[in-house]
Structure formats: C-alpha cells, structure tokens
Amino acid sequence: MRHQAYPPTFVLAAGLSLGLSFFAAAGLHAEEHAAPVKIGFVTFLTGPAAAPFGIPDHNAAELLVDSLNAGKVPAPYDQIGLGGARIDAKFVDEAGSAADVVTQFRNLVERDHVDVVVGYISSGNCLAVTPVAEELKQLTVLDVCGTTRIFEEKSRHYVFRVNPHATMDNVAAAKYVLDKIKDISVYSGINQNYAWGQDSWRDFRLAMKDLAPKATVDKELFPKFFAGEYGAEISTLLTSNAQFIHSSFYDGDLEAFIYQAGARGLPQRIPLVLTTGESSLWRLGSKLPDGAIIAARGPHTFFAHDSALNTWFHKAYVDRFNEQPIYPAYDLAQSLLGLKTAWEKAQAKMGGRPATEDVIVAFEGISIKTPSTTVQMALGNGHQGISDTAVGTYKFNKADNKPEIVDIVRYPAQCVNPPADVDSVPWLEGGMKGAKCD
C-alpha cells in the first residue's frame, strides 16, 4: 500500500483551513455568549394608568437597560447587561382588553422571539397572561400587579414575580391602623371592582378580623375601574360611622377620588388608609390632607433603606427624567434586577449563556438585592417574592412644597407574608400562624 504524498502547499492550506475553522468556532461561541438578551417590557404606555404607573415603570426600564448595558449600575449589578450580554429591549403597550394583552404576549413570544417577558401592571392582565406563558413555555417576570391568585391557584413553572403580593400590603396596613388609631370598632372600604380591589379588600378585612375581632365593617364599596365620578360613594362614606376608610385605589381613580372627597371634607373627617397612596403623592401634594395613612407596596421611595444602589437609582432617575421615582419604578427595578441575579447565577453554573430552564432553576428561591430592600423568592415554590414593608402617615411640607411621610413603622417580611407552604387566605383565616414580627 502506497502512501500518497501531499504537496506542502496542500498541507499548509489544510492546516490553515483547520485553524480558521477552530477560531471561527471559538468566535461563534463567544458571539453566542454575547448575543443580546431580548426582553419584552409590557406596561401601560397609554390609557388612564399610563401617567401614574406605566410611565414610571417604562422610565425605570429604559434607565436600567441603558445603565446595565453600559455597565454603570453599582455592585452587585456592575456586569454588563445580563451576564455580559447586552439587553435588547422591546416595549409594548399594556392598554386594551385582556384578549388584546394576551395577543400582544403571543406576538412577543412567537413573532419577536423574546428571551424573557417582564411586565404587567393590571392584576387582571397578569391573571390573563400567566396560563399563556406556561403554555408557550415562556420565561415571564410579572411586575407591578399584586393579586395573590397567580401562584396560589396553581403551581407555575415559567412565571415569576419578584414584587410581593397584596397580602403583605394589607396586613401591614391593618397593623399600622390598629397601632395608630385607638379603639377601632367600625371601618369601611372603597376598592376598585376587579381582581386587585377585591383581593386587597378581602386580605385587609381578614387581617382586621384577626387583629381586631370586634371591629365591624360598615360600608363596602366597589365602584368600577376608571369610574371618574364618586359623588354617591363619598356621600355613603360621609354618612357612615367608620373610624377609617381603606382603599387600594390607584392611578387616576385615586386622584379623582381624593379631589372629590377632599372638596367635601371626607379625608378631614375620616382618615384614609391608602395602600398604594405613595404613587400619587407628588401629584396630589397639598390636595391630600395630612394624616392619611400611606404605603408603597414595599419599602420604596420614602421608605427605602439606605444603600449605594438606592442612592444611585434615585439620582439617576431624577437626573434623567426630572421627577421622583415612585413605587412602580422601584417595582420594575426589582423585577429586572431579580432576572439579572438569576440569569448570572445560572450562567456561572453553566459556564455559558444559560437556557430558560437553567434560569428557572437559578431563580427559584433566590435572594435579590434591590434598590430599596432585599427580596426573598420564598412563596409559590420559589416563584413569588416577599420583602419587608413599611407604612407611614402623610404630611405635606409647605415650606419645601413637597410631600413627606412621618411616623414610619417597618414590618419584617415574615411578619406580613404567609409562610412558604400556606396560601394567603387560609393563613389569614387561621389567625396568621407562623408570623414572625419581632
């Protein structure tokens, strides 16, 4: 058998080709690692919820995406984008019917092929897209919505929510009210007639039943979402015997209610407990009488813990948008930084760009440092976050012409959230067993 002798030029060409293919493969790997992560951000860009919620949420997303891509966010988020891969953001309007919102979600997944969807303000929309995200196997981080039903009705695999749900807000509000207003025997509530308002009122009422069993409900009002005119509701509350009024109103509904109620002396006569009130304080200013009890769905803005991350976030937001970041902006920061934490944890484990399943495994149960606090993904099999929270009392600073929160009380996460293996309603109905408030 005779060996064929290859000419030296052939050997050189073959070697060169082999070498080039090796470098090309290596380059491809590097490129794949650094390929942008496509994130679809969904929030209200139009409609009544745009100004108070959608735009701050969108602004925070824009700020964080640009800053993360430039590697300008303080530690532990100083790595570029997500694990070195730049974020390619696509913004979608949440306005429209639930059917429209689901269609837009499908478009993001099937047409735009996003890697992750981050968003949704309305609890109704969160409930609508969650089963679709599971069906399409799409990693989705729900944002501002607060209904407890997402992870309590069914176990979820592809859906996460870093921001705590409404139970925390209402348990903290009930504790604060009972601490600040003595001998409460009667109270009323006005909440929007959909998932968010109904869940909020249910949780608050159950928490009050636990903490003040003799207190009774006088009026329970559920005007429709974006009703605009609240004359009859205000008369009903004015003629009630309530010692305070609970409301989870937000956006234009909250502001319209305050303008109309303030003009008729309702908040001056009966204190309001506004579980999302912080989001409207900068617009309401002196129109909201002092003494209203205010929360921010977490320890955000006025309630935020001091940290380099919070100082950076607040300053960067004010510098860029010339307005104060309110809690929907903080919510977006928590959602996106939660995703980044999980993504980079998965990437460190896999040694390369993580697949969706890797990110899911990394996301479950992690601890996330956010601008305002630390979130623990403790509920819903590690898919739902809990954090500490705070409640305070409103005071308008006339000298500086700006809102303030005084008399702030903080509540640990384990004090105002159910334990990992118990749903909200049974936990509240069972007397909040296992709560650790010390």
Next chain:
Amino acid sequence: MLTAFAILTDGLVYAAYLFLVAVGLTLIFGVMRILNVAHGSFYAFGAYGSAIAVGMYFDRGLPAAGGFLLMVLVAMAIGLALGLALERGLLRLVYGKDEIIVVLVTYAAFLILEDVIRLIWGPSSYALYQPLGIAGTIDVGKLVLSGYDIGLVALAVLLAMGASFALKHTRWGRLLTVVIFDRELAAALGINVTLVYTITFVIGAMLGALGGAVMAPKIAVTLGIGVEVIVLAFAVVAIGGMGSVGGAFVGALLVGESRAAAVHLVPQVELFVIYAVMALVLVFRPQGLFTRAQPRKI
C-alpha cells in the same frame, strides 16, 4: 331620611354629569343620524383644555368668576375648532354612506384624536383642583354637599331648558326640527341641510367639550378619559331615545338616581344597575323613551 336625601342629591349630580356628556351626542344623532364615537374625544379635549388654561388662570390669583367663564370659553373654542375640522374635513365625505361606515369613520377619528392628545399633552395627568375649593360646601347633617356639584346640576338644568326653548321657540330650532323629522322634506322646502349639519355638529362638539371642561375639576385629566364617558353617554342616549334632548335628560335622571340608590343601598349591583335600567327600557321601548317608532320608508 338622610340616606334618602343623599340618594336624591347624588343621583342629581350624577345625572347632571351624564346629561352634560350625552346632550351633544344625542343632538348630533337626532339631526345627522350619526352615532359619533368621537364625542368622547370632544369631552377629553375639553377636559385637557380646561385643566391647562383654567389652571394657569387660577394659579395667577385672578378673580374666580373669570376662571369659570374661561372654562366655558375654552370649551366653546375647542368644540368649534374640532367640530369644524371633523365635519368639514372628514364626515362630509361619507354623508349618504351606510350608517355602519359612518360609525367606523368616527371611531377611527376617535382613535386618532386619542393619539393627538398624547402628542400634545403627553402621558402625564393634569389636575384642576381650584374650582372645587372656591365653590365651597353646604353641610346637611353629616352630609357635606359640594357647591361645585350644585353648580353642575344647575348648569345641566339650564342647558336642558335652553335647548328645549331653542328647539321650540326659535326659527333656527324649528328648522332643526324639520331636519330631524325629515331631511328630504327639509331640503325640498329650501332648508340648507348641509349648513344645518355643520352647525349642529359644531354645537354638539361644543357641548361635548363643555362636559369635559366642567368635569375637569373633579377628575384626574389623563389619557383614556373619553373612552369611559362615551359608553355611559351611549347608555343614556339609548334610554332616552336617540336624538331626543328631553330623552337624554330623563335617561340621565333615571340612570343617575338608580345608580345612587344602588351605591347607598346595594353597592354590589352598582355596575349592573346602569345597564339593567337600559335593558329594561329597551325591552318595552326599543326606540327609547322619547322617540316615536318610525315607519320604515320604502
């Protein structure tokens, strides 16, 4: 007793709000047979214009009466500009076309105008809070009534009386009545129906903008306010009878009082009651309370 009084007053205030929104819509339908979805935009433009202009006026500490007058003037100016632009620029092109086509055209105009609002005023919400404080309150036992709300009721009553008087006792009103009853006959009699259309549409637009302008102090003026209003206005107009100003007044009263009673007595059915009233009326009077059933022309 206090609850009954509260139901009465709250019902009147809500009825005034509904009537102010619906009267322009029903007028345009009565004369032109156009179900104008863009009416919600007139309301929204009126509210934005009022919140900006009147807010600036009050911020300068000028006399209160001038602020209320400015509110009306702003609405008139906005209604005139928008009404003329929409009628002359768009609707005249589809006169005589199928009614569904015309509704779709007004719906398209509504969507475009929503975006125009966003372009002009951005996504921020605006507040015109001063008039509520200036108008003061009246205490009736535990109940506190807003002076501004009483003013709204008075404005709605004046508008209803003025419209009724103008339709029945002025030359222009009689001409309008002829067009409402039979536009072909009106044209045959030498009435300039095209001019009547233009003027009616502009007046309807002014009334829509006025509704928004006077409601601005009570609401957060923000994107999407026109959508909610148009649905309620349609319900009121359907109850009263399409094209009947008196019908809109009675429809607004029925809905207003029913809703107020529901909020005070059975708040769980507040949302249901508005449409229940509409359904009940339409079961017995499909043409609405104040419109005569018309023989079909062949």
